[in-house]
Amino acid sequence: MTPSLERLSAGLRAAVEGAEPGLEAANELCSACVELLGMDGAAVSMVHEGVSRGTFGASGDDGRRLDEYQFTFGEGPCLDAVSHRRSVLAPDLDAPTETRWPLFSDAALHDGVRAVFALPIMITSACVGALDLFRAEPGGWRGEQAAGAALAARLASQPLLDLLTADLTGDEQSRPDEWATVTAADMDRVEVYQATGILIAQLDVDAAEAAVRLRAHAMATGQTASEVGIAIIERRLFLDRDGGRGDPAGGPA
Amino acid sequence: MTDHPDRTDRTDRTAGREREVVRAFVALSHELVDDYDVLDMLAQLTRSCADLLDVSSAGLLLADGQGVLHLAATSSESTHHLEVFQLQRDEGPCLDCFRTGETVVAEDPAEMRRHWPEFARAAELVGFASVHALPMRLRDHALGTVGLFGEHPGRLAQDDLDLAQALVHVASVAVVNERSALDRDAVNDQLQHALTSRIVLEQAKGVVAAAGELDMEDAFHALRRYARDHGRRLSEVAAEVVARRLRGPVVLAHARAVGILPG
Numbered sequence: 001m002t003p004s005l006e007r008l009s010a011g012l013r014a015a016v017e018g019a020e021p022g023l024e025a026a027n028e029l030c031s032a033c034v035e036l037l038g039m040d041g042a043a044v045s046m047v048h049e050g051v052s053r054g055t056f057g058a059s060g061d062d063g064r065r066l067d068e069y070q071f072t073f074g075e076g077p078c079l080d081a082v083s084h085r086r087s088v089l090a091p092d093l094d095a096p097t098e099t100r101w102p103l104f105s106d107a108a109l110h111d112g113v114r115a116v117f118a119l120p121i122m123i124t125s126a127c128v129g130a131l132d133l134f135r136a137e138p139g140g141w142r143g144e145q146a147a148g149a150a151l152a153a154r155l156a157s158q159p160l161l162d163l164l165t166a167d168l169t170g171d172e173q174s175r176p177d178e179w180a181t182v183t184a185a186d187m188d189r190v191e192v193y194q195a196t197g198i199l200i201a202q203l204d205v206d207a208a209e210a211a212v213r214l215r216a217h218a219m220a221t222g223q224t225a226s227e228v229g230i231a232i233i234e235r236r237l238f239l240d241r242d243g244g245r246g247d248p249a250g251g252p253a
Numbered sequence: 254m255t256d257h258p259d260r261t262d263r264t265d266r267t268a269g270r271e272r273e274v275v276r277a278f279v280a281l282s283h284e285l286v287d288d289y290d291v292l293d294m295l296a297q298l299t300r301s302c303a304d305l306l307d308v309s310s311a312g313l314l315l316a317d318g319q320g321v322l323h324l325a326a327t328s329s330e331s332t333h334h335l336e337v338f339q340l341q342r343d344e345g346p347c348l349d350c351f352r353t354g355e356t357v358v359a360e361d362p363a364e365m366r367r368h369w370p371e372f373a374r375a376a377e378l379v380g381f382a383s384v385h386a387l388p389m390r391l392r393d394h395a396l397g398t399v400g401l402f403g404e405h406p407g408r409l410a411q412d413d414l415d416l417a418q419a420l421v422h423v424a425s426v427a428v429v430n431e432r433s434a435l436d437r438d439a440v441n442d443q444l445q446h447a448l449t450s451r452i453v454l455e456q457a458k459g460v461v462a463a464a465g466e467l468d469m470e471d472a473f474h475a476l477r478r479y480a481r482d483h484g485r486r487l488s489e490v491a492a493e494v495v496a497r498r499l500r501g502p503v504v505l506a507h508a509r510a511v512g513i514l515p516g
Contacts, residue, residue: 005319009319085449086442086446087442122449124452124456125449125452125453125456125495141438146318146437146438146441147318147319147441150317150318150319150441150445151318151319154319188323189339190324190339190455193452193455193456193459194455194456194458194459194462194469195459196456196459197455197456197457197458197459197460197461197462197463197495198459198460198462198463199459200456200459200460200463200495200497201459201460201461201463201464201501202463204497206496206497207456207495210456233459233462233469235466
């Protein structure tokens, strides 16, 4: 019996919200996936600028090791989920028809895993990582597991967004947990999408970095993502290439 | 036509209207043959609703796997309408329609205020005085909703509502392709794909707008024109623009060359 979607949702949200932002939140989310979605391991892996940065959070050592096989062998459902930006399901790694990742499958089967599910983690349109779920029992999703996993992948964008924002702003005073926060959900607005497009062109950065720049500016100036988005669209605000705020009159050409 | 000199204005109007209705279904069906682009098709649907019915704007919201509504298409790209559509995630006629599966109507501002105070404020601010929300569903799976916003108070005629609902049904079938129609997880996958495509389109509009100091409406037309003239899907062109493989100024130059934007 899998829990109702409401219970899943409450449990997954509580795991992220109750943890320190960043790595701890990612670890807690993975543990909640194991517990609530009936999995035996879970991990969040990272991709930035099209390059894999490996495993970030995990439900434990087993989850981490399973996830890292993909980077060791350069193949696996998580890498496919990232490159196609779609969920990749492998309900039985031992099935004769399952030929997609021979090296990864051998290693996972050796560790007692039969089913793997990988879901892309998105920040606006950019895929910044994947949520990987491992199960000893073969078979597909049951009950509300698919919807719960989709929600978990959405929640996983928060710790990754925090990490990318900390990367951008460096080790100054401004650690994300000390700022008035702008959540990943706050970024989910049309004016924010349009403004990140403007930043892609003006700063010549990818979609993920544009979103992180917009968020960092919102947090540093105590505004909402929406307010910053509208200011950028109305050409009242120009961000510098180094992340600071430029003067509209002297902004980048 | 000239064989019927006694034809009244009224029958002329009816005939004109029939032609428009036929054209709307033909346009929608053209989007559906072969390898259609969900974004193009949904935009076509909202434009047809706005053209055919006495409404000034139409917006289509699709639900993700957790039942949260997201804006997927609008008849007009004008940014000041968007807030009204976006608000529906929390309250509004489209959210009520999605939850109940029934058509929701508010005939005038007082009725809007009574049901949804926040939504009513935003709607009145941009000049909407009435709203109709129609359910989008496939069998028992609620997919989303289409909101029709009018500048005048009043209820649409039942014929008009039926027509709009028929267009919406066609679009519902198309959003979820036939193969996956019975599998709820696959349906959610399709919806998620459509929603991500919409995010990419919004970002691409931003890239093109930045290249030429355009507003979002012009940027959208430039993107759509570039896609059509190059025999490409709108969503593919948008993805290339966002990935910086196709540069904003190239899209802009094409729009200027074909004369849809002033040089």
